[in-house]
Amino acid sequence: MALKYNPQEIEKKWQERWAAEHIYEVTEDSSGTKFYALTMFPYTSGDLHIGHWYAMAPSDVYARFKRMQGYNVLHPMGFDAFGLPAENAAINHGVHPYDWTMKNVEHMRHQLKSIGAIYDWNREVVSCLPEYYKWTQWFFLKFYHAGLAYRAKAPVNWCPRCQTVLANEQVVGEGFCERCGSQVTKRDLEQWFFRITKYAEELLDFSHIDWPERIKIMQRNWIGKSEGAEISFGLEHEGVEQKEIRVFTTRPDTIFGVTFFLLAPEHPLVPQLTAPERRHEVEKYIAWCRRQTEYERTAMGREKTGVFLGSYVINRLNGERVPVWITDYALLTYGTGAVMGVPAHDERDLEFARKFNLPVRTVIAPPGWSGKEPTEAYADSGIMVNSGEFSGLPSEQGYDAICNLLERKGWGKRTVTYRLRDWLISRQRYWGAPIPMVYCNKCGIVPIPEEDLPVLLPSDAEFKPTGESPLKYCQTFVSTICPECSGPARREVDTMDTFMCSNWYFLRYTSPKTDDAPFEAEKLRYWLPVDLYTGGAEHAVMHLLYARFFIKAIRDIGLVDFDEPFRRLFNQGTIIYRGDKMSKSKGNVIAPDEYVAELGADAVRGYLMFIGPWELGGEWSDSGIVGVSRWLNRVWSLVETGYTSQAAELKAEKELLHVTHKTIKRVTEDLERFRFNTMLAGLMEFTNYLSRMQELGNISASLWQEAITYLLLLLAPTAPHLAEELWARTGHPYSIHNQSWPKWDEELIKEEEITLVIQINGKLRDRLLVPVSITEAEAKELVLERERVKAYTHGKKIDKIIYVPGRVVNVVAR
Numbered sequence: 131m132a133l134k135y136n137p138q139e140i141e142k143k144w145q146e147r148w149a150a151e152h153i154y155e156v157t158e159d160s161s162g163t164k165f166y167a168l169t170m171f172p173y174t175s176g177d178l179h180i181g182h183w184y185a186m187a188p189s190d191v192y193a194r195f196k197r198m199q200g201y202n203v204l205h206p207m208g209f210d211a212f213g214l215p216a217e218n219a220a221i222n223h224g225v226h227p228y229d230w231t232m233k234n235v236e237h238m239r240h241q242l243k244s245i246g247a248i249y250d251w252n253r254e255v256v257s258c259l260p261e262y263y264k265w266t267q268w269f270f271l272k273f274y275h276a277g278l279a280y281r282a283k284a285p286v287n288w289c290p291r292c293q294t295v296l297a298n299e300q301v302v303g304e305g306f307c308e309r310c311g312s313q314v315t316k317r318d319l320e321q322w323f324f325r326i327t328k329y330a331e332e333l334l335d336f337s338h339i340d341w342p343e344r345i346k347i348m349q350r351n352w353i354g355k356s357e358g359a360e361i362s363f364g365l366e367h368e369g370v371e372q373k374e375i376r377v378f379t380t381r382p383d384t385i386f387g388v389t390f391f392l393l394a395p396e397h398p399l400v401p402q403l404t405a406p407e408r409r410h411e412v413e414k415y416i417a418w419c420r421r422q423t424e425y426e427r428t429a430m431g432r433e434k435t436g437v438f439l440g441s442y443v444i445n446r447l448n449g450e451r452v453p454v455w456i457t458d459y460a461l462l463t464y465g466t467g468a469v470m471g472v473p474a475h476d477e478r479d480l481e482f483a484r485k486f487n488l489p490v491r492t493v494i495a496p497p498g499w500s501g502k503e504p505t506e507a508y509a510d511s512g513i514m515v516n517s518g519e520f521s522g523l524p525s526e527q528g529y530d531a532i533c534n535l536l537e538r539k540g541w542g543k544r545t546v547t548y549r550l551r552d553w554l555i556s557r558q559r560y561w562g563a564p565i566p567m568v569y570c571n572k573c574g575i576v577p578i579p580e581e582d583l584p585v586l587l588p589s590d591a592e593f594k595p596t597g598e599s600p601l602k603y604c605q606t607f608v609s610t611i612c613p614e615c616s617g618p619a620r621r622e623v624d625t626m627d628t629f630m631c632s633n634w635y636f637l638r639y640t641s642p643k644t645d646d647a648p649f650e651a652e653k654l655r656y657w658l659p660v661d662l663y664t665g666g667a668e669h670a671v672m673h674l675l676y677a678r679f680f681i682k683a684i685r686d687i688g689l690v691d692f693d694e695p696f697r698r699l700f701n702q703g704t705i706i707y708r709g710d711k712m713s714k715s716k717g718n719v720i721a722p723d724e725y726v727a728e729l730g731a732d733a734v735r736g737y738l739m740f741i742g743p744w745e746l747g748g749e750w751s752d753s754g755i756v757g758v759s760r761w762l763n764r765v766w767s768l769v770e771t772g773y774t775s776q777a778a779e780l781k782a783e784k785e786l787l788h789v790t791h792k793t794i795k796r797v798t799e800d801l802e803r804f805r806f807n808t809m810l811a812g813l814m815e816f817t818n819y820l821s822r823m824q825e826l827g828n829i830s831a832s833l834w835q836e837a838i839t840y841l842l843l844l845l846a847p848t849a850p851h852l853a854e855e856l857w858a859r860t861g862h863p864y865s866i867h868n869q870s871w872p873k874w875d876e877e878l879i880k881e882e883e884i885t886l887v888i889q890i891n892g893k894l895r896d897r898l899l900v901p902v903s904i905t906e907a908e909a910k911e912l913v914l915e916r917e918r919v920k921a922y923t924h925g926k927k928i929d930k931i932i933y934v935p936g937r938v939v940n941v942v943a944r
């Protein structure tokens with residue numbers, strides 16, 4: 131009797147052999163078509179859970195499939211190793227972030243190896259190592275010299291609990307810290323920014339990439355392009371030098387409806403425009419606003435607040451004096467920090483006018499307008515009224531006419547604004563790549579020369595949650611010499627946002643050992659752009675937007691010659707357990723290790739793909755994985771039991787060929803579409819079919835062998851260890867993973883066809899050619915779609931449809 135399937139033994143054995151024989155190492159082979167299959171590198175949190183495997187196992191299956199199809203496949207793995215949790219571990223447990231991180235890397239590498247993936251471990255990158263972050267710093271310098279990095283004081287999102295500045299993208303929901311859930315507040319700090327806004331327009335162009343629609347929509351909304359006009363309002367205020375304030379509006383056609391003018395409380399002109407008798411109230415209000423989050427300030431339906439400054443601006447189009455107010459819903463971070471109040475045509479402005487008894491003047495007439503004050507703001511187009519020489523024009527025409535006038539008079543211009551802000555990359559943290567700049571009293575801001583990189587993190591920093599970088603208190607780090615004048619200077623103590631590290635890790639995989647450049651140009655040219663990028667959709671407006679910006683920026687710097695990093699993007703769904711997304715805090719995390727130890731990596735891989743369509747995810751169940759494990763056991767015994775041919779029958783052999791080639795086609799097409807679950811269903815059906823053949827023994831032994839060979843080849847990407855073992859046991863030369871993907875023969879999958887007779891109430895009315903394997907439901911559906919059947923049953927009620935398999939479909943209708 132055959133041996134029992136023992137995944138623990140065979141998985142270890144083959145993993146060792148694959149590693150020893152370097153089977154998955156790849157080079158730039160110019161004869162083969164390259165395929166760069168990239169999976170988002172994991173954050174070094176300490177443990178891989180099933181959610182990680184759900185990102186990695188199916189993408190490995192796909193990479194293996196492409197490899198067998200003859201592509202030269204690069205499918206690397208590494209670690210996103212800088213970031214807050216390492217530093218928090220240092221604060222809470224007294225472990226150095228480096229030690230904490232590298233211990234996690236080691237553990238996770240071990241876990242990742244148990245997946246049995248085709249990762250070429252020679253290419254591993256770890257973003258917190260100096261040989262990597264040296265180049266992260268090098269890119270910073272390139273950005274600086276190209277005018278893409280600058281320093282500015284700005285109000286920043288501040289998490290009081292994490293004691294750090296957060297990027298806008300890291301503020302979630304109603305103004306909460308993405309990491310710890312605390313309410314985010316504001317602070318002013320000198321920071322480093324990257325000029326991502328320079329690329330706003332190009333980032334809106336998705337025409338050369340195949341990405342999910344929802345990610346494109348999220349990026350488009352995040353960039354938030356609006357077209358409109360910038361309009362100058364006159365300012366004649368004693369003691370104020372500035373003679374105008376500019377506002378951005380998407381509706382210049384409503385300019386005659388302006389009845390008040392709003393400034394953000396933080397607007398620099400506010401102190402000067404505040405009348406002495408208003409000062410006390412204004413200052414009180416500003417202090418109150420500073421305590422609000424941006425989300426609270428702009429939330430719809432929130433009660434409007436504001437204070438009159440006691441001063442006016444001039445609407446140049448009608449010469450009116452317009453009172454200036456401050457309100458929290460005017461944001462300094464959007465447009466110019468000023469808003470023209472048009473209550474008749476903007477909901478929030480109308481609420482504001484109602485609250486403070488300000489006039490409401492309709493200037494775009496809604497259809498059937500009675501001339502009365504509106505009950506709600508009318509934001510659509512219409513005929514212009516109360517608009518001087520423009521009255522009577524359709525508002526679309528008025529828009530152009532007013533813009534033309536503004537431009538002619540020099541009072542404004544057509545313009546475009548974006549919601550996108552420049553990317554704040556400074557973090558007041560230790561565990562990140564130090565920003566390679568120094569401050570010299572004589573020379574000012576001075577970049578570190580490239581040849582002096584890396585600026586190493588000192589190992590002796592102290593970790594205290596002070597809100598300032600621990601580097602600030604590390605004198606050996608801070609005190610340095612100015613590269614320009616050799617005088618004493620101070621180092622920048624902030625580190626870079628870790629999204630800077632993940633901007634380029636996929637470039638480094640192409641030449642991870644190169645030490646005189648971030649990558650070798652030739653190798654990069656061969657592998658990039660990435661052909662398929664897989665990972666979670668939660669990265670839509672952070673990593674996935676920053677990486678696009680980064681590539682465009684270094685393209686303009688002359689380092690690469692392509693425009694987009696990731697040609698195709700696929701977001702896997704989420705694995706649910708006990709009704710919830712797995713997370714440590716909810717305590718519903720499933721560790722893959724015990725399942726691997728008990729049922730084998732192949733079973734875990736298979737089950738994860740069987741759970742549902744990859745982009746949707748599904749619910750983990752212990753009985754489900756046992757089912758997949760049983761199937762693998764059946765495959766094992768099917769092959770190991772062997773086959774004895776009783777008497778070969780032509781019909782049975784023909785059918786076997788037909789089923790085999792249909793399976794090859796189905797598995798191939800399902801893999802191409804990431805339909806792993808239906809692919810596995812197809813393989814399971816094929817296994818069952820072969821089991822029946824085995825019992826009947828009515829095909830030749832050679833045909834049996836051929837069918838088994840195909841089964842193993844189709845199984846190889848999903849269950850690489852089992853397939854390799856059975857490949858060897860059936861006498862094939864090592865390795866199955868160097869075999870070509872099977873091709874199906876169209877001739878063999880052609881269905882035999884038969885003619886169905888179609889009757890209506892027993893009378894022959896039509897005939898239909900169908901495949902012999904047609905099901906009753908399919909036949910009925912096809913018949914009801916026939917034009918002649920529709921004609922004969924028109925106006926009648928179909929009582930029933932009688933199906934005589936392979937012969938007649940009788941439609942009974944009254």
Ligand SMILES: [Zn+2]
Binds near residue numbers: 290291293312
């Ligand atoms: Zn926080």
Ligand SMILES: [Zn+2]
Binds near residue numbers: 572576612616
């Ligand atoms: Zn100097």
